[in-house]
Amino acid sequence: MEKRFLNEKTDLTVYVSPSTSNVPSILSDIESTGDSTATATAQLLHSLTANTFQFTSVDSQPADVLNYKPNNIIARLGSGERSSPTIAFVAHYDSHAAFPGVAVGSDSNGSGIVALLELLAILSPFYDKPSTKPQYNLVFVWTAGGKYNYQGARQFIDDFQEASQANDEKLEVAICLDTVGGVGPLRMHASKAPSDESAAGQLLKRLKAASPNKSIELVTKKINLGAPLMSWEHERFNVRRMPAVTLSRLETSDQDSRKSLLDTPSTVDVNSLMGNIRIIAEAVLGYMMPLTQAGSGANSDSQDKRVTADTQMLSKNSVDKHRVAHYIRQFATKPRSLADPEATGIVAQNIAAAARIYAVTTTMPVDLQEVRVWGVTKTRVLAERVKPAIFELVIATVVLVYLYIFFFVISKSQRIIENSVTVMRKSVA
Structure with missing residues (x-):
């Protein structure tokens, strides 16, 4: 039904309501009206005396095209060296479904919001001391309008390229996180198979090394420049000749769960999400330090023979379960539709407040291009019992x-x- 509503146009207003104590009685009356098992006489009498319902929108407002600018939230951990390359972690924070006003998008992409915040909390201590500070700048970007052809990612790329002309900042790789909270393999989506020497290729090896008990898969899909919508967020970077990949538990971008009302907190497995966060953090730390990939010896990246392929940078409790659960309750249980400026503003403020605990955080407005967003996602509907006109x-x-x-x-x-x-x-x- 959701897919049908998403793909079909209708001039009729369709309302969706959470179940309340009044809903069963209304449904019972409606079902009894359409009872085909009764006799013709009974149906005739019922048609004369049965209740019908008149629905009225109490807070009726004109649905106009929105012209506001949502914000990207950007947190930075600096190496202190101007020439250091940059690794970007990216996740869009809006949700969408056939009925966006009630779509919470817990896994897509509430899990991405949570994963970025937890990665920031895990990696920020390494930047507190010069002795542990990696020679990489880290940028954490929560983008707006991801469900609308990744508008926030496009804006971030424009701003980054404009700034890089002045400060020579180089993007080593962008790691986009999308739907990483469920059970199953962790998949790296790329526009083409990365070479072994590239950042994406090295990251793939380290992801596999950091997760011996979990399947890490590579999925490649060429970018269709003629398509009206891009499949994954990393494609926004690739078309601008910037290296990027997407990490997701999903096999394809067109799976219904990415835009479903059924994407609720029950779809997020906390242990799987924490496991994915740890794997990503270990892989990125191993790449930045750099640590060995094949054990000590002639091919080892590390000169310390105590460092082997199974060496872990993180302690057992580095990924904090209570913190992750708190982030899930805060960011993955409420609708975050771009068509609701109030909800979008609130979640952006909350993400920025959480990120400021660990890093310098700024917000950047996003110009919505290529798309038109219509407002009014919620209203109050009054259901009145009335008799039919023939009565x-x-x-x-x-x-x-x-x-x-x-x-x-x-x-x-x-x-x-x-x-x-x-x-x-x-x-x-």
């Missing part, structure tokens, strides 16, 4: 018959009384 005709007919009988009795009452008196006198005489 009013029946009542009017009964009243008219009653008035006619009453008029007839009144108009004939004097003659009836006189005749009755005459009859009584004759009987007495």
